[in-house]
Amino acid sequence: MLGLLGGCSSPPQAKLQASIGTYNATGVGRSYLLVLRPQQQPNSITVNVSGPGGYSESITLQSASSRTPSGVWWQVGWNPSPSLSSGTYTFSALIDGQTELVPVEVDASSTLAQPTVSIGNNPTTRSVTASWNPVPGAGAFLVRLVNRTTGSVVASTRVTSLSTTFSSLSLNTSDQYAVEVYAASSNIANDPPLVSGQFNMSLGESANFTVSAP
Incomplete structure (x- = not known):
């Protein structure tokens, strides 16, 4: 989203923001958080994830469940498998005719304790x-x-x-x-x-x- 502050335009935000990390449940698997900008959004989009050890995953975002009041869509996901290895993971998606790439560094040994x-x-x-x-x-x-x-x-x-x-x-x-x-x-x-x-x-x-x- 673009805005004005003190008479100056703020820098444009990335069209795709993404993060991936550990999911501590019955076993430690993976979680992800995705934010897609700007407010003009397609009905669906596929985000591909690649990483160490041949890690490969495709995530499809659906606007019906992901559109927020601010006009930005996002999705939180989790899965006990596949598990993650430490290293660099890359998200890629085709947005407005261009391929957006987001690299994320992951420490697979870092986990959150489970709430009681x-x-x-x-x-x-x-x-x-x-x-x-x-x-x-x-x-x-x-x-x-x-x-x-x-x-x-x-x-x-x-x-x-x-x-x-x-x-x-x-x-x-x-x-x-x-x-x-x-x-x-x-x-x-x-x-x-x-x-x-x-x-x-x-x-x-x-x-x-x-x-x-x-």
């Missing part, structure tokens, strides 16, 4: 509160309320705090639920998220629980 997630007393069909411990190196958290019975995501939010409450819900007393907390080394609570250097994630999950009528 607790559920507040008396979760109901209308409201669920979750909290977790601080995670050194984490800038923000993606929190998801999931229905374990159906395998669906009921609600999600991005926060910098160590707790959140999901309200105005319509949960079922017969189903099992859990809260997943993804700690992120970049501030994904920003809109758009901030991309700088290596991007690490980790996953902490609450025990399954049921809800009662309020």
